[in-house]
Amino acid sequence: ESGEGPRDAEESRLCSTVRALAKELSSGGEGGDDDEASPSPFAKLLLDPSSSPSIPETWSEAGRKLFDEVLGDKGAIPPALDYSARYRGLWRDACRGDADDAVAERALFLAVTRSIDLDENDGDDADADADGAPSIGLAAMIPFADLYNHKNGRYANVDVVMAEDGKEVRAVATRNVRKGRQLYASYGGGVGTGIVMRDYGFVEFPQRWRFDFGGNSVVEYNLDAGPEGDLVPEWIVRPDGKTVDLMEKEMNRLQFVEADLYTASRAQVKTGEMTREELNVIWKYHGALINALDHSIIEARGRKSKVII
Secondary structure (H helix, E strand, O other), rough: OOOOOOOOOOHHHHHHHHHHHHHHHHOOOOOOHHHHHHHHHHHHHHHHHHHHHOOHHHHOOOHHHHHHHOOOOOOOOOOOHHHHHHHHHHHHHOOOOOOOOOOHHHHHHHHHHHHOOOOOOOOOOEEEEOOOOOOOOEEOOOOOOOOOEEOOHHHOOOOEEEEEOOEEEEEOOOOOOOOOOOEEEEEOOOOOOOHHHHHHHOOOEEEEEEOOOOOOOOOEEEEOOOOOOEEEEEEOOHHHHHHHHHHHHHHHHHHHHHHHHHHHHHHHOOOOOHHHHHHHHHHHHHHHHHHHHHHHHHHHHHOOOOOOO
């Protein structure tokens, strides 16, 4: 994470991380007699095509158009429609980076998807500042630490934290973990399933959903498996009758999107307009949205649920 210092007080640590990483990647993995010209083993791994970041902002035009159809044009479905130029805009404006530098762009998205957020102020509101602009706090590229898969809530069992002296990072188990069990770290501390999709390109579980239909029609809840394996919402903001009607309308819209576009989108994979990875994760997110809306509508219309006070 260390490297060139910030050019001025407005440059974030992520900007410095991207610049340092781009400098490392720009050696191109050529090696040679000059050790300084050869990237580290970690940088060589990041240069491998299999490490290329795949998040909505990096998708093909066809992939982004399909994702936009899933999100709709009302702004109710997360993530917000500004995802398509969010981090490129951040690099250009906040970091004052070169928008045409392909190596820096790769470094940017590697930092977004693989860096460890060590900002002390992370949490539900860590994603944006007071004006709703992207928050870019302390981000560090740490070999091995980025290998932990993501889980939230009761499934997460590892915290990655900065030591008090600020000179090392530690991965600490939060409870006893049986030998052979997987270690999970939370990538966002409950920032929301839409944000995880936007920044990491996968559908998390358990999930947190927030649907904002405008005015006072807002609903927010966690979605996890209950004792019998069924999905049970834990309300953070419980919907009123009007909001439930809007949720049902949105679920119906999503069903029409699938009926209209599923076959055509598969054909776009065959023509090379969209990758299969994009196709699969978009429809997985679409299915997660329908499940989340369906189970919460049923719960809101009469079944008992656990309410978070």
